[in-house]
Amino acid sequence: MPKTYTAPAAYSEEAYVPIDMVPVTSNQVAAVGYDPATNTLAVSFTRGAGAIYHYPDVTPELHASFMEAESKGKFFGEQVKTLPFKKFKAPANDADGGEEKAA
Numbered sequence: 001m002p003k004t005y006t007a008p009a010a011y012s013e014e015a016y017v018p019i020d021m022v023p024v025t026s027n028q029v030a031a032v033g034y035d036p037a038t039n040t041l042a043v044s045f046t047r048g049a050g051a052i053y054h055y056p057d058v059t060p061e062l063h064a065s066f067m068e069a070e071s072k073g074k075f076f077g078e079q080v081k082t083l084p085f086k087k088f089k090a091p092a093n094d095a096d097g098g099e100e101k102a103a
Contacts, residue, residue, distance in 0.1 A: 011051070012086040019054070028073030034063040041066070041080065050090040055083045 019042040021033035026046070033042035041058040044050065062079065069075035 009085070009087045011089055012054075014086060016052075016088040016091070018091070021052075024067075024072050026072035029076055032063075032066060032072070034058070034060070036060060043076065043080070044090070052088045052090055054086045054088065055080060056086070058083070 019033040019035045019040060021031040021042055021044065023031045028046055030044045030046045031042075034040070035042070039057055039059065041055040041063055043053045043055070058080075066072065066075050066080065
């Protein structure tokens with residue numbers, strides 16, 4: 001039986017607000033960021049169009065556990081993937097894998 005895939009999510013119509021991201025060692029996850037002021041987790045992936053996903057209402061503890069996880073991809077699949085998210089196109093000047101530069 002052929003594997004079926006869910007259609008990709010549409011990009012959010014909301015304005016993109018950058019969150020500083022750091023590259024991580026993973027076959028699936030390219031970079032992770034967190035904004036404690038809004039409790040928003042930001043994730044970009046090693047495959048795909050380079051979109052950045054924002055997961056609102058993520059606790060600092062969940063973010064810390066994600067960053068400490070031995071397998072970022074496994075943790076993402078088990079703890080984050082099913083959370084509500086907003087998908088944004090990567091900024092045009094973002095050529096370094098998702099990492100935003102602080103001003």
